[in-house]
Amino acid sequence: MFHGRPYSHILERLRGAGLRPTRQRLALAKILFENGDRHISAEQLHTEALHAGIRVSLATVYNALHQFTTAGLLREIVVDSGRSYFDTNISVHHHFFHERSGYLEDIPGEIMIGNLPEAPAGTAITRVDVIVRVAA
Amino acid sequence: MFHGRPYSHILERLRGAGLRPTRQRLALAKILFENGDRHISAEQLHTEALHAGIRVSLATVYNALHQFTTAGLLREIVVDSGRSYFDTNISVHHHFFHERSGYLEDIPGEIMIGNLPEAPAGTAITRVDVIVRVAA
DNA sequence: TTCACTGCAAATGATTTGCAAAGCA
DNA sequence: TGCTTTGCAAATCATTTGCAGTGAA
Numbered sequence: 001m002f003h004g005r006p007y008s009h010i011l012e013r014l015r016g017a018g019l020r021p022t023r024q025r026l027a028l029a030k031i032l033f034e035n036g037d038r039h040i041s042a043e044q045l046h047t048e049a050l051h052a053g054i055r056v057s058l059a060t061v062y063n064a065l066h067q068f069t070t071a072g073l074l075r076e077i078v079v080d081s082g083r084s085y086f087d088t089n090i091s092v093h094h095h096f097f098h099e100r101s102g103y104l105e106d107i108p109g110e111i112m113i114g115n116l117p118e119a120p121a122g123t124a125i126t127r128v129d130v131i132v133r134v135a136a
Numbered sequence: 137m138f139h140g141r142p143y144s145h146i147l148e149r150l151r152g153a154g155l156r157p158t159r160q161r162l163a164l165a166k167i168l169f170e171n172g173d174r175h176i177s178a179e180q181l182h183t184e185a186l187h188a189g190i191r192v193s194l195a196t197v198y199n200a201l202h203q204f205t206t207a208g209l210l211r212e213i214v215v216d217s218g219r220s221y222f223d224t225n226i227s228v229h230h231h232f233f234h235e236r237s238g239y240l241e242d243i244p245g246e247i248m249i250g251n252l253p254e255a256p257a258g259t260a261i262t263r264v265d266v267i268v269r270v271a272a
Numbered sequence: 273t274t275c276a277c278t279g280c281a282a283a284t285g286a287t288t289t290g291c292a293a294a295g296c297a
Numbered sequence: 298t299g300c301t302t303t304g305c306a307a308a309t310c311a312t313t314t315g316c317a318g319t320g321a322a
Contacts, residue, residue: 022301025302055304056303056304058287059305062287076217081212082217083285084286096256096259107252108253111251112251113248113249114247116268117244120234122272123232123271124270126271127268127269128266128268129268129269130266132255134255134256156320158277179311193280195314196277196278219310220311
């Protein structure tokens with residue numbers, strides 16, 4: 001979208017995460033991070049990459065998604081058994097899940113959670129997920 | 137556990153759900169509903185059934201779990217991609233998910249959720265899931 | 273008898289893995 | 298050059314399906 005401002009910011013992002021900026025990682029990161037907030041599956045990302053003329057294998061897409069997730073650039077969301085979504089919005093927020101279509105959508109605004117009990121002994125909370133399931 | 141009170145209540149439960157009380161459905165329901173609140177996977181239930189001396193195929197276990205879920209006797213919980221848990225507690229409640237072990241546990245007490253926005257146009261909320269992920 | 277239910281084995285679909293070839297530092 | 302990363306195809310894992318045989322009403 002921005003001519004004359006190629007990959008530098010994405011390049012930084014990958015480098016900052018300790019990931020070598022290979023051709024395929026750069027291209028995938030571009031699709032992921034230059035199109036606003038997205039909820040995307042591995043298969044979808046692979047398809048988009050091929051459409052964009054990027055030669056990349058599905059295995060590499062899986063690798064990249066997991067590496068990005070581990071590096072904190074993505075967040076994995078599980079709502080539906082047998083399919084993972086990756087969210088490019090890594091800030092604290094929650095989701096609407098459309099049960100019929102499998103469509104995942106950010107919940108606008110902030111949700112307040114009260115009365116949350118302490119984590120079981122010897123554990124600490126790593127994340128709280130709220131999934132509001134909706135149907136037509 | 138209760139001698140002299142064999143399957144009558146379970147039988148009723150299945151009949152009430154419009155499910156023919158076959159030998160395998162009765163046996164599986166017995167394992168599921170006579171041991172308090174449980175979070176169980178298909179594979180686990182199958183193993184337990186075999187241990188209890190019940191000849192039942194894994195396919196039938198899957199069928200039964202889905203039929204029970206559709207009938208409202210169970211609730212399916214997805215926390216972990218690639219594995220489904222079924223919860224015998226169908227009242228409104230939420231879960232701790234132990235990320236390392238995959239263990240799922242009820243959150244005691246009630247969680248208050250405020251500021252929940254309206255469901256997207258044309259949809260209605262079917263359920264709200266709160267999953268508190270914890271790690272050691 | 274009839275139609276639902278079950279078991280088996282094969283099919284499916286998402287994800288992972290092994291390993292040789294190719295690519296970045 | 299040396300260590301990563303990639304691609305491919307095969308392997309895996311949970312789950313589903315097709316279909317012939319079995320069982321409940």
